[in-house]
Amino acid sequence: MEMYRISERDRRTATRCVQGTKIPIAGPSVQPIAQTSTFVFENQKEMLRAVTGKSEKNVYTRWTNPTTVNAQNKISALEGTDSTLLLSSGMAAISSTVMGLAKKGDRILSSDSIYGGTLHLFEDILPRNGIEVDFVEQNQFIDAIEDSKSEHRLCFFETPTNPALRLMDIKSVAEASRSAGLTSVIDNTFATPINQHPHQLGIDIVIHSATKYLGGHSDLIAGSVSGLTQQIGKIDNAARLLGGTIDPFASFLLERGIKTLAVRMEKHNSNAAFLAEELSRDSRIRRVYYPGLTSHPQHDIAKKQMDGFGGMLTIEIDGDLKATEIFVDSMELFLNAVSLGGVESLASIPVLTTHYGIDEGILREMNVSNSTVRLSVGIEDPNDLLYDIKNALDMAVQ
Ligand SMILES: Cc1ncc(COP(=O)(O)O)c(C=O)c1O
Structure with missing residues (x-):
């Protein structure tokens, strides 16, 4: 008799929270925490293969760590994205994203109804590094995307906003950004991947302060960035040098929190x-x-x-x-x-x-x-x- 199985792709959200999308292989039901800074190789040849990306082995935790990768895969499964990068805080996720995607001379279009820390980063730190931010009142955000100039690299917004819970039409932002050639970035912290699916609505990059609902128990600080592998790769290149690496134990707590x-x-x-x-x-x-x-x-x-x-x-x-x-x-x-x-x-x-x-x-x-x-x-x-x-x-x- 043929057994009916739900394919990895068709697992529903609550199942993904508990088990991700991967079929488990034999071993411990909970992945051991790789609480290590560095990884040992059999010989120099193997080390060089890993360092040059010819093998997928972990080298150093600031680059990759299996406990972190485990949590990243689960967030990708929930956001419906190819890739996720975990960082040491929501602010590390936001700053690594803009530093990874924008360069000196670029401009960012941002809603003015955003988290205070993000607002300060955009107002004070980015301009010092040659990246200017144009703040737009929420009701004018889509018009501003449509009117954006060639030096605008990305647009950034939150919905619902902190703290007044105002909303932005995500699909309209995604469509306007695509037509204007901007990378769209949303902070999805307030909504969570249970209540809102921005990537499915066309948004390129989805950020979370994973400190909040994803972790869910007020016992860790973390941030996530999810999107297409190519864009997450660019952000990863910046993040590895900016150094906002998440600790493996925080990744473990986060993955555990997401189960519920x-x-x-x-x-x-x-x-x-x-x-x-x-x-x-x-x-x-x-x-x-x-x-x-x-x-x-x-x-x-x-x-x-x-x-x-x-x-x-x-x-x-x-x-x-x-x-x-x-x-x-x-x-x-x-x-x-x-x-x-x-x-x-x-x-x-x-x-x-x-x-x-x-x-x-x-x-x-x-x-x-x-x-x-x-x-x-x-x-x-x-x-x-x-x-x-x-x-x-x-x-x-x-
Ligand atoms: C909507 C939102 N985004 C980002 C952040 C920053 O996250 P973290 O404190 O994890 O750096 C916060 C923090 O409160 C937030 O509320």
């Missing part, structure tokens, strides 16, 4: 949707930003390009900065911390943390005010989380 990504995201999505609905009915909250709410101005785009609406929820409480601080300090389950995407709920005030010191005009364009609180909704019981928020509102808003 699909189930975690289901719970993050449903918890955040529940809180968004409940908080929309509370008069002590001026605004709730969540792509899954029908009141979200871009809900139609969300429905079109997202399989789930994510675990991030941003609210604007009815009070000043002092009240906002009291609100965040009064919560017990939502821990007072930056970062996001872990199993535990976290709360932060963007103007005091990730977006500290950013120009007021830009903040306004991003829908960020002194009353804005960003909630990374964890996988705890949603009723406990609601109770925590309501108690804190009692303390902060009269």
